Amino acid sequence: MKITKLTTYRLPPRWMFLKIETDEGIVGWGEPVIEGRARTVETAVVEMGESLIGQDPSRINDIWQTLYRSNFYRGGPILMSAIAGIDQALWDIKGKALGVPVYQLLGGLVRDKMKTYSWVGGDRPSDIVEQMKKLMAVGFDTFKMNGCEEMGIVDSARAVDTVVKKIGEIRDALGNSIDFGLDFHGRVSAPMAPVLIKELEPFRPLFIEEPVLAEQAEYYPRLAERTFIPIAAGERMFSRFEFKRVFAQGGLSIVQPDLSHAGGITECVKIASMAEAYDIALAPHCPLGPIALASCLHVDFVSRNAVLQEQSMGIHYNQGGEVNDYVRNKDVFKFDKGHIHAMTGPGLGVDIDEEVVLERSRNAPDWHNPVWRHPDGAVAEW
Numbered sequence: 001m002k003i004t005k006l007t008t009y010r011l012p013p014r015w016m017f018l019k020i021e022t023d024e025g026i027v028g029w030g031e032p033v034i035e036g037r038a039r040t041v042e043t044a045v046v047e048m049g050e051s052l053i054g055q056d057p058s059r060i061n062d063i064w065q066t067l068y069r070s071n072f073y074r075g076g077p078i079l080m081s082a083i084a085g086i087d088q089a090l091w092d093i094k095g096k097a098l099g100v101p102v103y104q105l106l107g108g109l110v111r112d113k114m115k116t117y118s119w120v121g122g123d124r125p126s127d128i129v130e131q132m133k134k135l136m137a138v139g140f141d142t143f144k145m146n147g148c149e150e151m152g153i154v155d156s157a158r159a160v161d162t163v164v165k166k167i168g169e170i171r172d173a174l175g176n177s178i179d180f181g182l183d184f185h186g187r188v189s190a191p192m193a194p195v196l197i198k199e200l201e202p203f204r205p206l207f208i209e210e211p212v213l214a215e216q217a218e219y220y221p222r223l224a225e226r227t228f229i230p231i232a233a234g235e236r237m238f239s240r241f242e243f244k245r246v247f248a249q250g251g252l253s254i255v256q257p258d259l260s261h262a263g264g265i266t267e268c269v270k271i272a273s274m275a276e277a278y279d280i281a282l283a284p285h286c287p288l289g290p291i292a293l294a295s296c297l298h299v300d301f302v303s304r305n306a307v308l309q310e311q312s313m314g315i316h317y318n319q320g321g322e323v324n325d326y327v328r329n330k331d332v333f334k335f336d337k338g339h340i341h342a343m344t345g346p347g348l349g350v351d352i353d354e355e356v357v358l359e360r361s362r363n364a365p366d367w368h369n370p371v372w373r374h375p376d377g378a379v380a381e382w
């Protein structure tokens with residue numbers, strides 16, 4: 001079998017799909033994208049794709065290593081997202097050619113269903129309890145929300161109390177009937193993180209995500225010594241070579257690689273295994289579309305340390321497009337009390353509706369995240 005064509009489709013709400021065609025008619029789908037830099041990743045995919053035409057798609061490991069190592073410069077969000085989408089599509093092709101789900105090619109199921117969580121609250125957390133109640137009614141009991149809005153490098157007791165009040169309202173209304181992760185989203189500085197985390201201890205969040213920016217990862221062990229709340233991170237780390245330092249230094253309890261940013265299934269299954277050696281839980285990051293989610297689930301289904309899966313249905317970013325819009329077999333992501341059961345179809349197990357992809361790609365939005373500013377005009381972390 002040989003690769004004959006790569007085609008990218010930028011799509012609402014802010015995603016990009018990659019179709020890889022072969023000379024035997026088997027097609028694989030991937031989702032290479034960095035939210036807000038879709039066109040940049042698209043250029044990287046086109047450049048990398050030129051070297052793939054005529055190659056044997058079954059040689060996933062050699063293609064991965066060559067794409068990673070052959071251009072001297074390596075790593076980072078753009079190149080690793082391009083490799084991720086290509087890798088996902090190659091695993092899809094391999095599974096389809098052999099007639100088995102990708103997880104079968106990775107050693108088979110370690111569990112029958114995977115627990116997921118739902119986002120609530122949006123960019124500026126609001127209506128949290130009401131949104132949680134609606135999702136509880138359809139079986140969810142675990143959620144994630146932004147922990148705060150803009151936060152100064154050093155901020156006031158008033159700013160901290162605003163966060164504490166909002167989180168306190170959740171426990172007042174729902175007690176311990178639910179669990180929630182707080183995503184600091186990189187908005188909180190190293191000086192401010194311990195101050196804020198200390199005040200949030202009484203509410204026992206399931207984890208604090210990106211308590212500081214990924215480039216401040218050396219603070220994770222120090223923060224971990226000062227709090228009982230598990231620290232989670234990973235969406236802005238892009239290869240084993242980044243994660244190894246964070247694992248070795250300690251402090252991380254939950255690792256959240258993004259299957260569409262960190263080199264795809266080939267890389268993330270290795271990251272998951274490295275994490276297991278440090279007794280770190282796996283909770284893949286996935287605010288994206290159906291191919292990314294399916295790729296996460298295949299890694300979840302072969303990783304014993306997988307504990308929670310992010311999925312983007314109803315997330316505030318999905319304006320103008322939803323996970324199932326592009327999927328024919330929509331029941332593949334059916335929730336059973338917040339869990340998704342193992343896919344049974346070959347490859348990634350998601351039947352992409354190519355007509356909808358073609359139609360919706362005609363006027364894809366050029367999504368970029370908002371640029372926030374502090375009251376004094378300085379740019380703020382979004």
Ligand SMILES: O=C(O)C(=O)C[C@@H](O)[C@H](O)CO
Nearest residue numbers: 035183185235285286287369
């Ligand atoms: O889902 C999460 O945990 C996020 O932090 C969302 C963030 O990754 C946005 O997708 C960036 O545009």
Ligand SMILES: [Mg+2]
Nearest residue numbers: 183185209235
């Ligand atoms: Mg996050």
